[in-house]
Amino acid sequence: xxxxxYIILSIIFLTICLKxxxxxxxxxxxxxxxxxxKTDVTFKFPQESRNVVLGGVDYLQSQAPVGKFxxxxxxxxxxxxxxxxxPFTSKDxxxxxxxxxxxxxxxxxxxxxxxxxxxxxxxxxTKDGKKYIVHLRQGIKWSDxxxxxxxxxxxxxxxxxxxxxxxxxxxxxxxIDGKLPKVTKIDNYTVKFEILKPFSxxxxxxxxxxxxxxxxxxxxxxxxxxxxxxxxxxxxxDNFVTSGAFRLKEYKAAQRVVFERNSDYYMxxxxxxxxxxxxxxxxxxxxxxxxxILKFEGHEIDVISLRGSNVAPYKIKEADSDYKxxxxxxxxxxxxxxxNLNPRRNSExxxxxxxxxxxxxxxxxxxxxxxxxxxxxxxxxxxxxGLAKPLFTAESLNSIFLNTKIKGHxxxxxxxxxxxxxxxxxxxxxxxxxxxxxxxxxxxxxxNAGNTEREAIGVMVKQDLEDLGMRVNFKxxxxxxxxxxxxxxxxxxxxxxxxxxxxxxxxxxxxxxxxKGSLHLFNQRTEDxxxxxxxxxxxxxxxxxxxxxxxxTFASRKKLYDExxxxxxxxxPFIYLYSPVRMVAVRKKFRNIYPSQLLGxxxxxxxxxxxxx
Amino acid sequence: xxxxxxxxxxKDKFATIALIVLxxxxxxxxxxxxxxxxxxxxxxxxxxxxxxSPIFTIDENGKLSKPYTYNYKRTYDEELMQxxxxxxxxxxxxxxxxxxxxxxxxxxxxxxxxxxxxVDNDGRxxxxxxxxxxxDVFSRLLFGGRISMTIGFLALFVLFPIGLLYGGISGYFxxxxxxxxxxxxxxxxxxxxxxxxxxxxAVLPSNMTSSQRLTLIVVILALIGWAGFARVVRxxxxxxxNQDFVKSAKMAGSSDLRIxxxxxxxxxxxxxxxxxxxxxxxxxxxxxxxxxxxxxxxxPDASWGNxxxxxxxxxxxxxxxxxxxxGFLIFVAVLSFNLIGDTIRDILDPKSKTR
Numbered sequence: 002x003x004x005x006x007y008i009i010l011s012i013i014f015l016t017i018c019l020k021x022x023x024x025x026x027x028x029x030x031x032x033x034x035x036x037x038x039k040t041d042v043t044f045k046f047p048q049e050s051r052n053v054v055l056g057g058v059d060y061l062q063s064q065a066p067v068g069k070f071x072x073x074x075x076x077x078x079x080x081x082x083x084x085x086x087x088p089f090t091s092k093d094x095x096x097x098x099x100x101x102x103x104x105x106x107x108x109x110x111x112x113x114x115x116x117x118x119x120x121x122x123x124x125x126x127t128k129d130g131k132k133y134i135v136h137l138r139q140g141i142k143w144s145d146x147x148x149x150x151x152x153x154x155x156x157x158x159x160x161x162x163x164x165x166x167x168x169x170x171x172x173x174x175x176x177i178d179g180k181l182p183k184v185t186k187i188d189n190y191t192v193k194f195e196i197l198k199p200f201s202x203x204x205x206x207x208x209x210x211x212x213x214x215x216x217x218x219x220x221x222x223x224x225x226x227x228x229x230x231x232x233x234x235x236x237x238x239d240n241f242v243t244s245g246a247f248r249l250k251e252y253k254a255a256q257r258v259v260f261e262r263n264s265d266y267y268m269x270x271x272x273x274x275x276x277x278x279x280x281x282x283x284x285x286x287x288x289x290x291x292x293x294i295l296k297f298e299g300h301e302i303d304v305i306s307l308r309g310s311n312v313a314p315y316k317i318k319e320a321d322s323d324y325k326x327x328x329x330x331x332x333x334x335x336x337x338x339x340x341n342l343n344p345r346r347n348s349e350x351x352x353x354x355x356x357x358x359x360x361x362x363x364x365x366x367x368x369x370x371x372x373x374x375x376x377x378x379x380x381x382x383x384x385x386x387g388l389a390k391p392l393f394t395a396e397s398l399n400s401i402f403l404n405t406k407i408k409g410h411x412x413x414x415x416x417x418x419x420x421x422x423x424x425x426x427x428x429x430x431x432x433x434x435x436x437x438x439x440x441x442x443x444x445x446x447x448x449n450a451g452n453t454e455r456e457a458i459g460v461m462v463k464q465d466l467e468d469l470g471m472r473v474n475f476k477x478x479x480x481x482x483x484x485x486x487x488x489x490x491x492x493x494x495x496x497x498x499x500x501x502x503x504x505x506x507x508x509x510x511x512x513x514x515x516x517k518g519s520l521h522l523f524n525q526r527t528e529d530x531x532x533x534x535x536x537x538x539x540x541x542x543x544x545x546x547x548x549x550x551x552x553x554t555f556a557s558r559k560k561l562y563d564e565x566x567x568x569x570x571x572x573x574p575f576i577y578l579y580s581p582v583r584m585v586a587v588r589k590k591f592r593n594i595y596p597s598q599l600l601g602x603x604x605x606x607x608x609x610x611x612x613x614x
Numbered sequence: 615x616x617x618x619x620x621x622x623x624x625k626d627k628f629a630t631i632a633l634i635v636l637x638x639x640x641x642x643x644x645x646x647x648x649x650x651x652x653x654x655x656x657x658x659x660x661x662x663x664x665x666x667s668p669i670f671t672i673d674e675n676g677k678l679s680k681p682y683t684y685n686y687k688r689t690y691d692e693e694l695m696q697x698x699x700x701x702x703x704x705x706x707x708x709x710x711x712x713x714x715x716x717x718x719x720x721x722x723x724x725x726x727x728x729x730x731x732x733v734d735n736d737g738r739x740x741x742x743x744x745x746x747x748x749x750d751v752f753s754r755l756l757f758g759g760r761i762s763m764t765i766g767f768l769a770l771f772v773l774f775p776i777g778l779l780y781g782g783i784s785g786y787f788x789x790x791x792x793x794x795x796x797x798x799x800x801x802x803x804x805x806x807x808x809x810x811x812x813x814x815x816a817v818l819p820s821n822m823t824s825s826q827r828l829t830l831i832v833v834i835l836a837l838i839g840w841a842g843f844a845r846v847v848r849x850x851x852x853x854x855x856n857q858d859f860v861k862s863a864k865m866a867g868s869s870d871l872r873i874x875x876x877x878x879x880x881x882x883x884x885x886x887x888x889x890x891x892x893x894x895x896x897x898x899x900x901x902x903x904x905x906x907x908x909x910x911x912x913x914p915d916a917s918w919g920n921x922x923x924x925x926x927x928x929x930x931x932x933x934x935x936x937x938x939x940x941g942f943l944i945f946v947a948v949l950s951f952n953l954i955g956d957t958i959r960d961i962l963d964p965k966s967k968t969r
Contacts, residue, residue: 022681026670028703291928310663310929313696376659383662383746386697387690453924456913457746463914464657474823477912584695 046113046595052123055273058140059123062269063276065593068610070274073281074591076603077293077302082255082286086241087232088210090167099284101210102260102606103243107135107154108208112597112604115401115505117204121149121211121244121267130199130553133207137190141267143213145242151186156214158184158194158207160221166228175206182207199553202508216242246277246607258284268607278610303591304602307584309454310386315586327596329583331390331398336455336499337575338375338446338462340368342524343491344534353491357440362494366424368573373410373417374465381579384457388584392577395514395569399504399598402559404566417469434470443472444494447486450477455497458578462497487522497578498522504599507562508550514542514565523574538572615883615962622961629957632950639947643759647718649730650753651739654916656716657748660688664699664744666936669709682706685738707737743936745924747914751936755943758916761825763947765832766897770890772836773843778886780840781847782874786855796848799841807838811909824912831904832897843889847882854881884962891955895948902944918944 048064078095085091088100107122119125123136141149162171163181175182175196182203183195194207220231232241238249246268247260260282268276285302287293290311297305307315312326319326340362343353354362361367377391393409396402422428425437434442446463448455456477463473478486486493500520503509512518516526516539524539535543542565549561569575585602587594593608603609623629642649664686673679687702713732720726733739741752784795811831818827854860855878863877904910905919913920918940924930925937 022669023671024669025672025676026674028674291926294928310696310927313694314929314933316694316696379659379662382688382690382697383659383748386695388695450909450912453746453927460747460914461659464655475912475914476824479909 046597047593049111049118050268052119052138053269053273055269056140058267059138060267060269060273061119061138062271062273063605063608064271065595065605065608067270067272067274068278068592068608069612070278070610071280072278072611073283074279074304074603074606074609074611075283075285075302076304077285077287077296079287079289079293082284083234083252083258085233086236086249086252087167089161089212090229090231092168099258099260101245102247102282103241103245103249104210104212105244105246106208106210108204109604110205110208110505110599112595112600115599117208120208125204127204130201130203131196133194133204134187135192135194135207137192138267139190141244142265143242143244144248144263144265145213145216147213147215147242149211149213149244150189151192152189153211153214154192155184155186156218157209157212158182161212161217161228162209164221166221166225171206171209175200175203198551200550201553201558202506202550205506211244213242213244247282250281255286257286260284266607270608277607279606282606297586303588305586307586308581309384309388312388312584313386323590324586324588326584326586327594327602329585329596329601330598331580332501332583333397333399333504333580334499334501335392335395335397335580336458336497336578337392338371338578339496339498339522339575340371340573341491341493341495341522342536342574344524345526345530347491348529354494357436357438358444358494360438361436361442361444364424365572366420367426368576370417370420370424370469371466372573372576373413373420374469375576375578376412376461376465377578378412380458380461384454384461385579385581388582389579390582392580393570394566394577395510395575396507396562396566397502397504398580400502400507401505402507402562404563406563407566407570412465414468421469428470432470433472441472442470443474445474445476446495446497447476447478447483447493448497449480449483451480452477455499458497488519488525491525496522507565508546511546514569515546516540516543536572538568542568619887619958619961623954623957626957626960628953632953635946636950636954639759639943639950640763642756643763646753646756646760647720648726648728650750650756651715651729651732651741652750652753653716653718654749654754654757655914656750656753658738658744659748661686661738661740661744661748662746663697663934664688664738664740664748665934666743667738667740668701680708682708683733683737683739685736705737707733707739709733709739742939743934745921745937751921751939754916754921755918755940758911758918758921758940759943761828761911761915762898762901762918762944765828765901766894768829769832769836769839769897770893772833773840773893774886774890776837777840777843778847778879778882779874781844782851782879784844785848785851786870786874786878788852788855792848796845799844802838803841805838807835810838811835811904814909824910824915827912828901828904828910828917831910832901835897835900839893846885846889847879850882850885851878854878888955888959888962891951891958895951895955898944898948898951902940 047066050064051062053060053062080095083096083099084093085096086100086103088097088104091097091100105121107120108117108125109120110116111118121138123138125133125135127133135154137149137151137154143149161167165172177196177198177200180197185193187193196203220228234252234254238251241249246263246266248263249258250261251259262277262280264275266275266277270276285296287296293302293305294311296302315326341354342362344359344363346352352359381387381389381391390398391409392398394404394407396404421434426442427435427437429435436442446459448459450456459475459477463475466473483496487496500513513520513522515521516524516535524536545561545565549558552558552561585596587602590612592610592612593605594602595605596602597604623633667683669681669683671679671681684701684703684706686699689698689700691698710732711730712728714727715729715732717725717727731739740750742755743751745751745754780795780799784792814831814834818830822830860873860877863873901910901917902919902922905917905923911917911920921940922944925934925941930937
């Protein structure tokens with residue numbers, strides 16, 4: 002009996018196996034394409050907000066369509082959540098964006114063209130680029146009812162920013178020739194900023210948030226440590242005195258941050274009703290990207306940023322879903338291969354880079370050959386799932402200073418080999434590449450382990466360079482080890498890295514491109530390196546960055562920044578690969594969404610309203 | 615005793631199946647170059663994340679045919695922003711057995727170019743689809759398995775001699791020596807191994823190849839792991855050393871070390887064999903865990919752990935299930951080792967039999 006059972010079972014098993022092997026080749030019927038999808042590429046913005054005076058109060062009137070009041074928007078933040086709510090001590094993006102919601106800055110930038118437009122301040126004027134007169138709004142108030150005046154601005158600048166309290170990055174950026182700007186009060190609603198030389202990034206730099214003097218003054222007197230602890234995440238929500246459209250309601254560590262509407266905000270809609278429309282903004286703190294996606298699927302969050310292969314499944318479902326996907330164009334992020342050109346020795350008198358390798362890396366032709374050998378098209382296609390753009394310039398593709406004359410090139414192995422041979426490299430047996438001293442060309446390529454995207458790029462770069470006859474040891478290493486290599490030991494050959502820049506201000510790249518910069522990866526100097534051993538192109542880059550910031554007109558700056566991009570493209574200390582495209586999905590029930598390449602989606606949070614859907 | 619074990623395994627149905635499965639896996643891994651249609655790093659960039667090649671045995675007219683496949687053609691759908699693979703039905707590629715393909719060295723020294731199964735040169739046979747770089751997942755599974763499935767045995771070679779000798783000496787001499795040695799072993803046991811590994815990953819010189827690194831990491835794991843094993847051995851030795859044959863060996867004037875190695879330790883064999891079989895799957899899992907975290911085998915080398923890492927993304931689990939095959943193989947291999955280990959324990963220690 003048992004045996005019969007076994008036989009029957011094995012016959013069933015065999016039949017299943019056989020059935021799996023026999024498969025009929027049936028060509029699929031052509032299906033009619035009836036998709037009704039369209040992708041927005043052109044951005045339309047409402048007119049800029051205007052200043053209006055109503056009952057002696059300077060309001061800012063939004064020109065966007067009038068909406069409905071009420072409702073909430075749930076967004077998410079990946080990671081641990083905010084570290085502080087103090088805009089002057091925040092060092093990470095999450096803390097900065099949350100404190101940015103609570104404290105308004107003097108100016109902001111236009112989503113359309115990146116121009117500086119008024120926010121907390123009413124307007125500014127300057128004649129010579131050295132003296133800036135900033136006019137404040139009359140009659141607007143802190144959340145505790147005290148008026149916002151010139152005293153607050155002067156206090157914020159003189160006692161917090163210029164005094165070096167908290168995060169000093171603004172202070173560091175406004176130092177010109179070793180001198181700090183002078184900030185003085187003219188009258189209750191007018192402030193004067195003075196600098197020695199015209200410095201074009203200045204107006205953007207003074208757009209920082211303003212602190213209420215009557216709250217912050219006692220704290221600044223207690224010194225830096227007390228200031229760092231002030232308005233931390235432990236502060237009770239009721240104790241915050243803020244100026245923004247939203248104020249903190251609840252903070253639960255590692256869970257959520259809830260902001261509620263400021264009912265006495267200075268922005269109005271066209272019917273002169275006080276904005277913002279939304280009652281609440283809730284930030285959910287999620288662990289990782291997968292978690293965030295699941296929350297979006299579960300309708301727990303309303304906005305999500307999508308990249309690469311994550312876009313397709315949402316795009317397919319978009320037509321009959323409750324969200325809309327916006328294409329924000331190329332991101333500010335860049336992916337590149339950095340080559341170590343460092344010719345110096347370390348404290349033990351050993352070369353950071355093997356002299357044999359230095360000879361190759363310092364050869365412009367060698368770097369050009371690498372550039373021509375890289376297959377950017379397939380990187381974009383395979384790794385970013387087509388949602389990226391090949392990149393050849395140091396400025397990101399959405400930068401207003403992008404040098405559009407640099408067109409880039411396709412992969413061209415033949416040309417790459419020609420360049421190498423003309424530069425004295427030789428091919429031996431088995432198509433292996435040797436330099437003119439007979440050394441096999443072999444080096445290490447690093448990136449941070451655990452990042453699928455960069456590891457996949459590394460595998461491709463390795464294959465591309467091995468097609469040139471080079472031998473590449475690809476080594477994904479732990480992130481901290483990599484950072485240590487880049488900033489301290491300098492013992493690397495090539496690294497696949499990514500950086501983000503600002504689409505509006507190339508001067509933010511100073512720390513990368515200036516020879517004294519802290520991220521001058523391709524030829525990093527330590528503080529002890531006093532000798533001037535800059536390459537010719539490094540000298541020119543230094544000059545460009547020093548002088549371009551002092552130019553006042555856009556055209557004259559553009560000319561200099563075009564030259565810098567051309568130099569980087571010609572010299573190739575960094576070989577740029579691609580820039581990912583940013584896509585954001587937002588629930589359709591939210592209106593007044595005007596996606597901006599420069600600012601993203603929720604920059605106009607006051608104007609966004611929730612429609613019944 | 616080996617004979618007993620084998621007979622025992624063959625009597626147990628589950629253990630027999632497990633043994634056959636393991637032998638089959640190791641056989642495939644050993645002849646990986648021959649069985650795999652492509653080499654580990656063979657890349658076709660047009661086939662990133664390509665679905666598995668379909669194999670047809672009945673052609674479009676409904677007639678039985680030699681098995682054949684089609685190539686996939688990649689297009690990009692701008693509107694849906696996704697890569698679309700369609701079968702290119704213009705040309706059939708018949709499967710060829712024992713035909714010429716990529717050259718390799720069979721068993722590391724015999725140059726050969728025959729593969730178990732291939733298609734014509736311009737055809738692509740990706741039996742289990744492609745990965746992000748357009749490499750054949752099936753071939754990489756075979757090459758990756760070599761590392762994943764042997765790493766456990768490497769650890770055993772480090773762990774067991776140390777554990778046996780340490781436990782043997784400690785138990786045999788007893789007294790203060792025992793007391794001191796066991797406290798030391800307990801100290802070793804309380805090292806938090808996972809955090810040690812994360813620190814090691816940062817400290818280890820980066821000019822090591824990934825297999826060197828993994829070997830070193832596993833050896834270090836084994837260097838921590840011996841303590842628990844030594845403690846059990848010591849307990850067994852404590853009872854063995856009072857038996858008559860040990861006493862008589864002492865009378866005969868054998869040296870202590872000789873007694874430990876020749877007389878005492880052989881009595882622990884049954885426990886050792888069971889412990890060994892049961893600890894192999896642990897190391898297979900820890901390899902996959904380490905590679906998954908980015909501490910073990912790194913790209914472009916393959917191992918089941920780092921291949922599984924690619925499937926980690928939400929989107930890959932949903933739309934590219936073939937990337938999960940290494941996980942399935944890890945599951946099968948670990949389960950098989952555990953089944954065999956259990957059976958061996960029952961055979962060697964009939965008293966503990968609960969079934």
